[in-house]
Amino acid sequence: MERINVVDSEPVYDIEVTTNRIDAMSVRGIAREAAAILPQFGIKAKLKSLQLPKVSSTIPFDITITNNPKLCHRILAIKLENVKISDSPDWLKNRLNQVGQRPLNNIIDITNSVMWELGHPIHAFDYDRLTQKTIIVREAKKGEKFTTLDNKTHVLKGGEVVFDDGTGQIIDLPGIMGTKNTVVTDKTKTVLLWTESIDSRKIRQASMGLAIRTQAAILNEKDVDPELGATALLQSIKLARNLAGATIGSRLIDIYPHPPVITSTVLNQELIDTYLGLHLEPQKIIAILKSLGCIVDLRSNIYHLQPPSWRAKDLTIPQDYIEEIARIYGYHNLPSLLMSTAIPDNPPDDNFQLEHQIKTWLAAWGLTEVYTYSLVAQPDAKNNLKLTNPLTDDMVYLRQFLIPSHLQVIHQNKNKPDVSIFEMANVYLPKPKELPIHELHLTLTTNKDFLWLKGIVEALFKKLHISATFTPTEILVSKTKLGTIGRVAPNIYAADLAVGHLIKHSSAYPHYRPLHTTAPIIEDMTFTLPPQTYLGQVITAIKSTSSLIESETLKDRYENNSTFTITYRNPKSQLTDHDIVPLRSKITARVSALG
Incomplete structure (x- = not known):
């Protein structure tokens, strides 16, 4: 629980959920957790069951769906007729506003409400705008364009999962956002209510690559439970009937070629006691696991366990179940045991300490430490790494040097006569077909004069006991290049040093020199x-x-x-x-x- 906000006299809970707990990223998911935890504090709690409608229509479904099971694991769809588009009732609009979702019309608001309630995205097409009555699930081709609901045109990079209408026209970016050409409007009379389970990796790649970050994408990229799709669809049907006067116009389609196999786990009482440090009665363990939706069969002191579908990828080994037992029982109720020996000292990180010492020296000599962005607007080298999806135009390339950022800092302080700054930070050097090399650099920049800067560098080398040679542009130790020094702009001078080489050639103590026996x-x-x-x-x-x-x-x-x-x-x-x-x-x- 992060905080409780009061909106329109109602409490709104701001709850942070870890990314592996997709099942808890909804109102019902949190309610399920509360129903399991509250009884441990003596508070009676029971998860309210959903009252879902039964769909028994045999009316033919007249849309041809061509699915690719590798891309889309499950599709559920139904046709709704006699839909009356209008504003949603105040209670629904208020509920959406409280979670930051803008109300649009009753059908779209229903799909958004169900997504927040159950944690499974659902989509509504304007049925009459699907002129070909065909939906093909395929991968996008590079360069294809489409316009999303927010009137933004996107160019696909290739490989994203899309729906097309049989003519090559994209009608949906499934699991992320719908398209403008099939959106539900005030003129819509018939709706195709649809939910799908797309490969989560494809969802994340497309969402990040196209910079479309919706709640649907956030849920689907974490591999939402495909079994939840039917519940979400039925809940949407119920609300569409009540709020839009919709009637069933077809049978319910469920394309589910390869349902996931849920793995069972065996857990013995001794292992539970060993991990928890205490003995819990079997009745207590069974009650906890059942409250989480697990199927439990206790035979001969052995628990045979099967997780609910929404935890199938989260509860796979005995230790996962023990962790859940401990969490619900309460970590504060577990016995604590002091170590039999003293806590060992944390071994010092010599490199970190030296880096800190260098910063201390430079600050004492009158330089100001700065922190600049790792991203720059213009490349500072020919082969700068470029972000595929930059957030802003001034943060496009990963820098290979700190100096351009320092020039900007000095320009912003151009009215100050003496500006001397330093920064110790990573630069990013490209490596073909691999991740970039992160190299720690120390850069000093000043608008004083060259000799002052050179004196600072020499003083630093003296502290580090490094004997270096200065050439017109480079600083060398033997034949190893430590860095560069010189003028980088009119009246601005900089030194750039590789921290790794500084550490390698530094010494904690000066080289021993015997006392002189002769006069100079x-x-x-x-x-x-x-x-x-x-x-x-x-x-x-x-x-x-x-x-x-x-x-x-x-x-x-x-x-x-x-x-x-x-x-x-x-x-x-x-x-x-x-x-x-x-x-x-x-x-x-x-x-x-x-x-």
Whole structure:
């Protein structure tokens, strides 16, 4: 029970039902559950039986139905004559309004009311608009078009189950929504009342693919009980007689080539006691199971069980029945048993902790964490994965990069002088004939300047004890690409890092370095560099000159002049100026060669 709303002085219960309990997704389904549970609290409750009419007409059914049993498991239909279309009575309109269903006319309202009451969709055709008096159950062809009751035209992708009238014209998208060309209107005099059981997989594929999400589709995609179809049809006939003056115009057609076989289960008392942790009397167990509609035969302490048709796919093994016994008896009535040992500690997830630590560092350094949508309006690569059925035009493609989303964030904050953001989220890389690869990325974006961003990345690497090399566009560890860095738009800079590689190359502790026994020699060298010379190349050239170069750092830049602070050290012996002179010459030669 989620909540109780009061609508027109009447309580309306908002109840959340798990998706596997299709039998409870109706008024009668909830009433059945209540009738089983309330007696456990001392409240007398009995499920009210339905008063259904008997149809004994022998009038020929003059519509030819060509069924495909693989697509449609059961069809029930009957012709109703002398139908008087009008507004529904207030009690019916109020009932539909309370569940969010718009009243239309008495016949359509009857079909909707029965669906909400019993949990089985039912459909009404205008009989006279079925000019060919033929209904063919088939799969749709790619590109076929039809218009639904809500005046929306849909293009079929192929493979959906449709009804056509023998001329190729689609007259229904069964189990989901009817079509405009056979809808019941104020001029309707004769109605074809119809219910079917369509392959649930086909229903879901069509409903999701065409973006038609109706209550009928929600029920049918969960494999509604085909045995319930007859009850729904008879209840609709009763209401049509009472509210529309309908008379029976044909015999009742029931095409049911392969009724499902309901599996029986054997359950012993010992197994029940073991799972529940207590002994329940057989009379109590039998009463609980019978209240749920099960057939129970107790012989020699063994329960021979058969589920009702509406639970046939839900109650298949002994443990399913034990679960139902425990649920109705009340979990609060079952004995509790403390563990004999202490609850073990949850093993820490090192990767998760490191990801959290990275976010903490970045936030402390002045960046703001953002969360952006995984879907983008325009593809950011040639092979972006596109949603078959996007909900909106600005959420069509699965992103392969976080940067486009960050550019949008910075644009939305363009009046702010300093915007620096980061995000750790999945990107989606296509893989032929398989599901996309979900790859976790860390992206930092700023409108400050490049050196500030590079300093943040270097500080992060220092925290992670990663020794990386910066090229003009890429960040490398040995030959492994950690990510990219650079300008992505005018005055906007970004770094994109693969979190998996960061974790792989990170270390919890810095690499051990023994204490120095020799003093360093530190000097500044200034180079006049041609325009467009990358500083990363200069640093690499300096570093690769000799193993005696311990570090090199850019100290200052003025126009084309760049000054670097270079530290020399020999761990085995003390360096002298005499040792530095040839190194200085080599460095100068290497850097000059870059121009």
